[in-house]
Amino acid sequence: MFDQSQMDSKPSTRIDEARRQIEICNACRYCEGYCSVFPAIMRQRSFAEADITQFANLCHNCRGCYYACQYTEPHEFDLNLPGILAEVRTESWERFAWPGPLARLFQRSGTALALALVLGFAALFWAAQALRPESGEGFYAVMSHGLMVAIFMPAFLLPLAALFASLRGYWRHVGGGQIRLSHIRHALGRAARMKDLSGGQGQGCNFEDEDRFSNARRMAHQAVMWGFLMCFGATASGTIMHYVFNWPAPYGVFSLPKLLGVPGGILLVLGCAELARLKLKADPDLGAKQMRSGEMGFVLLLGFVSLSGLLLYAAAGTGAVAVLLPLHLGAVLTFFLLMPYTKMAHGFFRLAALLRDAADRK
Amino acid sequence: MMSNPDIVVVGGGNAALCAAITAAEAGKRVLMLEAAPKPYRGGNSRHTRNFRCMHDGPLSVLTGTYDEDEYYNDLLLVTKGKTDEHLARMAIRGSQESQPWMEAHGVRFQPSLSGTLSLSRTNAFFLGGGKALVNAYYRTAEALGVEVLYEAPVTHIELDGDRITRVDFTHGGERHSLSPPAVVVASGGFQGNIERLVEAWGPEAENFLIRGTPYNRGDVLFDLLGQGVQSIGDPTQCHAVAIDGRAPKFDGGIVTRLDCVPFSVVVNKNGDRFYNEGEDVWPKRYAIWGRLVAAEPDQVAFSIIDSKSKDLFMPSVFPPVTADTIPELAGKLGLDPQKLSETIETFNGACRPGTFHPTELDGLVTEDLTPPKTNWARPITEPPFYGYSLRPGVTFTYLGFKVDETAQVQGTKGPVENLWAAGETMAGSILGQGYLAGFGMTIGTVFGRIAGREAAQYV
Ligand SMILES: Cc1cc2nc3c(=O)[nH]c(=O)nc-3n(C[C@H](O)[C@H](O)[C@H](O)COP(=O)(O)OP(=O)(O)OC[C@H]3O[C@@H](n4cnc5c(N)ncnc54)[C@H](O)[C@@H]3O)c2cc1C
Numbered sequence: 001m002f003d004q005s006q007m008d009s010k011p012s013t014r015i016d017e018a019r020r021q022i023e024i025c026n027a028c029r030y031c032e033g034y035c036s037v038f039p040a041i042m043r044q045r046s047f048a049e050a051d052i053t054q055f056a057n058l059c060h061n062c063r064g065c066y067y068a069c070q071y072t073e074p075h076e077f078d079l080n081l082p083g084i085l086a087e088v089r090t091e092s093w094e095r096f097a098w099p100g101p102l103a104r105l106f107q108r109s110g111t112a113l114a115l116a117l118v119l120g121f122a123a124l125f126w127a128a129q130a131l132r133p134e135s136g137e138g139f140y141a142v143m144s145h146g147l148m149v150a151i152f153m154p155a156f157l158l159p160l161a162a163l164f165a166s167l168r169g170y171w172r173h174v175g176g177g178q179i180r181l182s183h184i185r186h187a188l189g190r191a192a193r194m195k196d197l198s199g200g201q202g203q204g205c206n207f208e209d210e211d212r213f214s215n216a217r218r219m220a221h222q223a224v225m226w227g228f229l230m231c232f233g234a235t236a237s238g239t240i241m242h243y244v245f246n247w248p249a250p251y252g253v254f255s256l257p258k259l260l261g262v263p264g265g266i267l268l269v270l271g272c273a274e275l276a277r278l279k280l281k282a283d284p285d286l287g288a289k290q291m292r293s294g295e296m297g298f299v300l301l302l303g304f305v306s307l308s309g310l311l312l313y314a315a316a317g318t319g320a321v322a323v324l325l326p327l328h329l330g331a332v333l334t335f336f337l338l339m340p341y342t343k344m345a346h347g348f349f350r351l352a353a354l355l356r357d358a359a360d361r362k
Numbered sequence: 363m364m365s366n367p368d369i370v371v372v373g374g375g376n377a378a379l380c381a382a383i384t385a386a387e388a389g390k391r392v393l394m395l396e397a398a399p400k401p402y403r404g405g406n407s408r409h410t411r412n413f414r415c416m417h418d419g420p421l422s423v424l425t426g427t428y429d430e431d432e433y434y435n436d437l438l439l440v441t442k443g444k445t446d447e448h449l450a451r452m453a454i455r456g457s458q459e460s461q462p463w464m465e466a467h468g469v470r471f472q473p474s475l476s477g478t479l480s481l482s483r484t485n486a487f488f489l490g491g492g493k494a495l496v497n498a499y500y501r502t503a504e505a506l507g508v509e510v511l512y513e514a515p516v517t518h519i520e521l522d523g524d525r526i527t528r529v530d531f532t533h534g535g536e537r538h539s540l541s542p543p544a545v546v547v548a549s550g551g552f553q554g555n556i557e558r559l560v561e562a563w564g565p566e567a568e569n570f571l572i573r574g575t576p577y578n579r580g581d582v583l584f585d586l587l588g589q590g591v592q593s594i595g596d597p598t599q600c601h602a603v604a605i606d607g608r609a610p611k612f613d614g615g616i617v618t619r620l621d622c623v624p625f626s627v628v629v630n631k632n633g634d635r636f637y638n639e640g641e642d643v644w645p646k647r648y649a650i651w652g653r654l655v656a657a658e659p660d661q662v663a664f665s666i667i668d669s670k671s672k673d674l675f676m677p678s679v680f681p682p683v684t685a686d687t688i689p690e691l692a693g694k695l696g697l698d699p700q701k702l703s704e705t706i707e708t709f710n711g712a713c714r715p716g717t718f719h720p721t722e723l724d725g726l727v728t729e730d731l732t733p734p735k736t737n738w739a740r741p742i743t744e745p746p747f748y749g750y751s752l753r754p755g756v757t758f759t760y761l762g763f764k765v766d767e768t769a770q771v772q773g774t775k776g777p778v779e780n781l782w783a784a785g786e787t788m789a790g791s792i793l794g795q796g797y798l799a800g801f802g803m804t805i806g807t808v809f810g811r812i813a814g815r816e817a818a819q820y821v
Pocket residue numbers: 372373374375376377378395396397398403404405406407408409410411412413414514515516517548549550551573574575577578579580581582614615616756757784785786787799800801802803804806
């Protein structure tokens with residue numbers, strides 16, 4: 001699935017290759033208007049390894065700079081900036097992730113992801129069977145609230161802690177300093193509108209049909225991101241209602257958890273399906289080749305989490321819940337536990353890179 | 363393949379695309395024959411970054427005004443009066459009207475790139491550069507039904523009296539012939555053909571580097587001139603600038619330029635200085651250095667700076683040769699160490715104190731030195747020392763078709779009834795000598811559109 005020997009024996013080759021290309025770009029500058037990466041490159045004349053790692057995480061793989069480049073293969077300069085930055089980016093996530101070998105496994109292998117998923121299902125089925133509650137309403141008839149919390153609290157908090165440690169490593173490495181409010185505003189503003197997939201002028205990116213600009217990927221990505229945040233908001237509001245207001249689930253259609261969760265889940269399902277479709281059409285050579293199956297696995301996992309959640313909602317009160325609940329929760333468990341080691345990590349690194357970039361802008 | 367196109371357009375760069383799009387919008391069936399394979403489509407146009415655009419007020423990314431007279435005067439300055447005023451003014455006026463046309467056909471503009479502030483008022487930059495422009499035009503053309511054949515070089519265009527009767531080309535390993543009612547030629551100059559360059563310029567041309575596409579070989583140009591079509595422009599001249607001597611033979615493009623000359627001492631392979639490096643600001647002088655270097659032995663020169671000047675110019679694509687002493691640097695550059703040391707010492711001794719200003723003419727002039735350096739003359743003293751080799755890099759050739767104001771090609775007795783030309787291949791009709799940054803794309807766009815319109819009207 002991945003070629004470790006190449007990476008370990010020549011740890012600096014990808015960085016060196018990226019540097020070679022970046023120096024050509026710095027002498028050319030034609031792509032300056034596409035994204036944040038080029039202005040960042042053009043603020044400098046020489047490029048340390050940390051600079052290149054930062055550029056790689058700033059790059060959103062919109063591919064505009066590939067199709068606009070007069071030096072792509074078969075030209076001897078052989079430019080493919082989206083490709084090499086994607087590889088450096090993946091490498092950097094693995095380097096900062098803990099434990100490293102685990103990261104390499106899941107980033108790269110959809111099969112490993114699927115295997116973990118099956119394990120997640122099995123664990124949840126076992127828990128549901130072995131610890132079936134005597135009483136309870138709604139989902140809690142299948143699995144008690146206490147058990148769910150006992151499983152999911154650590155499954156959520158531990159990966160978050162691991163991610164935090166990774167990000168701290170990244171931040172130190174790229175020389176990040178104190179974060180100001182204006183930096184946060186800048187970074188969140190760009191992420192909220194996916195400015196770096198806009199092609200600089202709103203025409204979008206070059207993903208699914210060579211040099212044709214389109215906003216399909218940007219929109220699909222936003223559907224996933226906002227859908228995810230809404231679902232997260234649904235869970236958070238449910239937790240608050242449970243503990244603060246002593247108001248346990250199930251909730252009605254016009255409650256906050258449902259108002260956020262249902263549209264959020266639909267957005268997620270649609271977004272994931274579209275992302276997967278676009279990915280199949282895109283040229284693999286312009287992305288991180290070593291991560292293709294891991295990326296696809298992640299998109300499908302996220303799609304499955306949201307789809308099973310929606311089905312669960314639709315099946316409320318029927319016998320299907322007993323099957324659907326462990327399926328959904330197993331997927332959620334896998335998703336959370338592997339968060340620091342899957343494509344999910346990219347969102348956090350990207351935000352860190354945008355924050356770091358904000359400090360350098362004038 | 364389209365068997366009976368109304369119009370055959372020869373070439374696949376900016377001028378060809380503008381002509382093809384215009385003709386297709388007039389409802390004509392257009393076939394484009396591009397010699398290059400798809401990844402190299404777009405000729406020299408894919409290396410460009412901007413076009414020079416007249417504007418009577420703020421226009422798109424351009425601020426202020428740049429009116430017809432100022433534009434024309436800028437042109438007169440570089441061509442030293444060798445320009446056809448009527449056609450030049452048509453191109454200038456046409457540029458203002460072309461800018462929105464370009465946007466409407468998919469081209470995106472951006473404010474001038476960092477490091478090119480001097481062009482921000484006069485030149486509109488393409489977002490992503492010339493290849494992005496070319497890509498957008500291909501999309502637009504194909505959506506309009508234009509058919510494009512790649513790897514389809516035209517080998518012969520048959521002129522019978524005052525009409526074109528046949529177009530011969532190869533494609534997919536086979537020869538083909540078509541007899542379209544109208545033909546537009548937009549296949550650039552002949553700088554890709556080194557043998558022709560040697561014939562025109564002399565054996566020195568063997569050592570020239572070609573900044574753009576190898577596919578502009580002038581085959582159609584020489585073929586038609588051989589049949590009596592009228593030419594214009596000095597056949598022995600080409601536009602050449604000094605570029606990094608390590609650049610590829612072809613297609614090195616923009617990144618091989620070197621902007622260090624004004625801050626340096628330039629010597630030939632014998633270690634002698636040969637020209638005033640500080641005559642004027644670089645954008646006004648870079649074009650003469652191509653021929654200066656071409657006149658030196660082996661068509662090579664070396665630009666030498668010290669660490670004081672390292673960051674004063676745009677970074678170049680190849681790292682400089684670096685050394686801690688001048689003799690060591692000479693050794694690495696293949697120069698006589700003693701000779702280079704003497705040249706640098708003599709130069710250093712001729713430098714005078716004063717205030718150095720990298721971005722303006724600072725009058726920091728050498729004393730009693732031949733040739734003098736009349737600006738930015740600072741001694742080369744602070745290691746490490748850096749050296750770049752320089753070679754002439756050819757941008758385009760001047761020889762072309764003589765056209766009238768409708769872009770129609772002129773034959774032996776008046777216009778050829780069904781033949782039009784646009785872009786570099788007729789630019790000699792407007793630019794007798796010299797070059798004004800961004801004017802190549804202006805000529806191609808304005809006359810490409812005229813050629814497309816006229817050809818469409820004819821059929
Ligand atoms: C490095 C570089 C940078 C430049 N930057 C700028 C700039 O910023 N602004 C500017 O205005 N100008 C610039 N120029 C000049 C500019 O490139 C030209 O003026 C312009 O591109 C000419 O356009 P064209 O369509 O006439 O020719 P080209 O774009 O060169 O197109 C000629 C086409 O004809 C095809 N062809 C050749 N022979 C045949 C044949 N026998 N059969 C079929 N097809 C054939 C070629 O493959 C090519 O597609 C630059 C030039 C270079 C080299």
